[in-house]
Amino acid sequence: MSNEAILHEHQTGAHDAGHAHEHHHHETFITKYVFSQDHKMIAKQFLITGIIWAIIGGLFSVLFRLQLGYPESTFPWLEDFLGNWAKGGKLDPDFYYALVTMHGTILVFFVLTAGLSGTFSNFLIPLQVGARDMASPFLNMLSYWFFFAASIVMMASLFVQTGPASGGWTIYPPLSALGEASSGSKIGMDLWLISMSLFIINALLGGLNYITTVLNMRTKGMSMTRMPLTMWAFFFTAVLGVLSFPVLLSGCILLLFDRNLGTSFYLSDIVINGKILPNEGGSAILFQHLFWFLGHPEVYIIILPAMGIASEVMSVNSRKPIFGYMAMVGSLFAIAALSFLVWAHHMFVTGLNPFLGSFFVLLTLLIAVPSAIKVFNWLTTLWRGNIRFTPGMLFAIGFVSMFISGGLTGIFLGNSALDIHLHDTYFIVAHFHIVMGVAGMFGMFAGLYHWYPKMYGRYMNNTLAYIHFWVTLIGSYLIFWPMHYEGLAGMPRRYYEFSGWESFNMFGGLNQFISFVSIIVFAAQLLFVFNFFYSIFKGRKVTELNPWGAASLEWSTPIRPGHGNWPGEIPEVHRWAYDYGKDGRDFIPQTEPVGEDESKH
């Protein structure tokens, strides 16, 4: 058997990459910046595409918050931008739904999946496990371009005459399956499905690469339990993606068939405009099952990378080893495994069999255990630490705060009895925005501020960063905290306006306040974007190899690593990534051999 020859060949391939770095030959603009196979460049491509999407998605939320906060007012400038969609300066109801749908789709998939794990998995995995590049740089490049294609299709759907998909980011049929049902269910919905299929291919190619790189390409001495927690988090994220996205693909394919080929997968007993449709036998709830079989792991695809980043950043900036490393790994695994078993807790009010529902309640509440383990380990990592409040550290702490606040309301919602009251109200909007949306963004910001010096060889401006942090933290709580009260009072989500309900009139002022704050928070994000791009060119230059004094492997590369990451041999690893404050030393890098009389951690 020639297995050995195959394995050996791969090693030489890796060495070639190293040589390519040393000689700097044959790199044109196209191969370096556009069709690059360097994981660091691909990471930046994901990041910048993600930032562009985040601005668009955030702007959409500001637009529909204008309608929710100021339902009586008109904004003539809106008509200048949106034309028919905002006649007389007031958002068209159809377009309001389109904005809500696109806000959800963009933020969940394009920003917090591709932008977060796409960026950091690509950037950090080879650097932190000690590899020249991803297992397959070519597939990695392909992964980004599938994401790019998905972006183009989704972007195009914003400009079609009947508008983009508008059935909510969960695109439940029959609304999404029937073009006659709403203008957003016409061509915009087809484009949504095509875009999402391309996106799933991107997630699959990326995920396969991340998994195999972590398993196969670790440098000598880098056993699995010596990896930083970021690696574990990205690894489990990739596993979740590889196993759950294909189920969404199946769901999307069946929905495309229902829309275009007259099949009855999701359709049965439907009367539309007085006409009885011939479709019979399918079930709309089936789509919800398929969607949430992906959809629930998806929220962990968003939050696990943020957890990993927060763990790493907090340990480095507390100058303490992460508390309970194996417990952290174990709880990541537990969360990943449980995430596949709880999807129907999104469906308690669909007529789900209550007895079946009780199993989902049990499994859902079990997630609280590993989540609590993680929270206590973060807090005990901070405990008596020598904390440096860098912007990255602030965002990591903010992440923990958000995760606690949002996680606690999750325990409410996981109970089917309570969920019947809270389902589809602003309570749930507040819950998932805090625990997934804002917490995910905080993890991303923490990572960006922390690894920016490694990415661009410069620092971001600290003053702007601190303003960005405090406005975002306080603003997020001001936006989402009041929504809990609205939701408990029964105010439903996704409504265009509430003037028809006497009981919700008392929230008029509160809604206005929320909209006002969300505009300020959006402006603060623009400040971040300015800081990000400005610092790429004008930021303070990094002059030392290891500015944060971190023990992990990525800081042993040159300040601006070339393709291949390490100019010479890849360093060997002798210890775990969290030797901080040990034996009287501030930190010991992973590359340093264990001394004779060193104490055990």
Next chain:
Amino acid sequence: MSQGATAEAGHHDDGTQIKRIWKTFWILSVITIIELGIGLSIYTIHKGDNPNELLVLMFKGLVCILTLAKAFYIVSVFMHLGDEIRNMIMTIIVPLLLFVWFIVAFLWDGNAWKNLKNTDAGSREYKEQPQQKLPAKEKGHKD
């Protein structure tokens, strides 16, 4: 170099390898024939005047088990997963366990929809109607 490596690793069990492949082929064929036999017996049971539903259910369960056996042989011998390191086998097998709850929960809910429909969401009792040889006007409204 690889020529040498192959000669050393591949030759000593060349014959046994091929024998094993053909043996697996025969196992798969025999199982398939048994499955077909069961399929045909289900068919004849259904044709009878008084089909024994429990027997049909047992036969169906048996076919499912035989199919899993076939899957095992294909994956283990044809795809050579059986020859890999145990840890790698586990990374393939363990995620597939997710299918258990995937299948159970989906089918359970599907069955629950049937009960909801048959009883107008539980508001009346369901009476088993003779499914064969219905009077002609039943289901007549369907196009």
Next chain:
Amino acid sequence: MTTATAQPTTKLWSGGKSPFNVSYGKLMMWYFLMSDAFTFGAFLISYGTIRFSQNVWADPNHVFNAFPFMGHANLPLAFVSLMTFILIFSSVTMVLAVHEGHKMNRKGVEKWLVWTILGGLAFLGCQAWEWTHLITGEHEVLVNGAIQSWGTTVTHNPWGPEVLFNGKEVATPGPIAFGGYFFGITGFHGFHVFSGVVINIIMLIQTRMKVFENRGHYEMIEKAGLYWHFVDLVWVFVFLCFYLV
């Protein structure tokens, strides 16, 4: 050069080498197939869910009882058995091709690859015949008190429960979802067979051009083989879900 297998297993995880002693490409193929298994799994489980939610379903022994050139003879399951054996057989030829690859025997690889490709094409031909037969076949169905002639399509299902009409047994319309799932899932499987045939043809051309011989190993054949066996594996379950139970 030390062989990884000769080392104790605990060392396999310490970095610097593959913990499973396989190349990243093969590992990726395995995990891709696992992902694809979830795609197919989702399809088949959706089918099962819908079937469980119905009071009546089409009886496969009635639907699939035809054989080419046999006219209206009632031969339940005969044709699909032929298709199953074709696929199992092509799996055997594929694994033999992989085996020849291990022995660096280019001629052997070529021979068995050709047989595999032929098997794949034969399967696709069978499927084309079966689809055509189902779609164009005419079946008497009692609709709104009158007899109509229906084929099995994604919008028509003539396999509902039978009723007495004018003294003879006639079928009523069955659940429409049956056709959608049957054509959808067998179609998706057929698409996999088709892409597998294309991959195998590419492999054959590369083998003839001595690409793998010069590379020193036939691992690509192994990866293509994994994909091909997976297609066979999926068929085992499609066979179970649509034809047997």
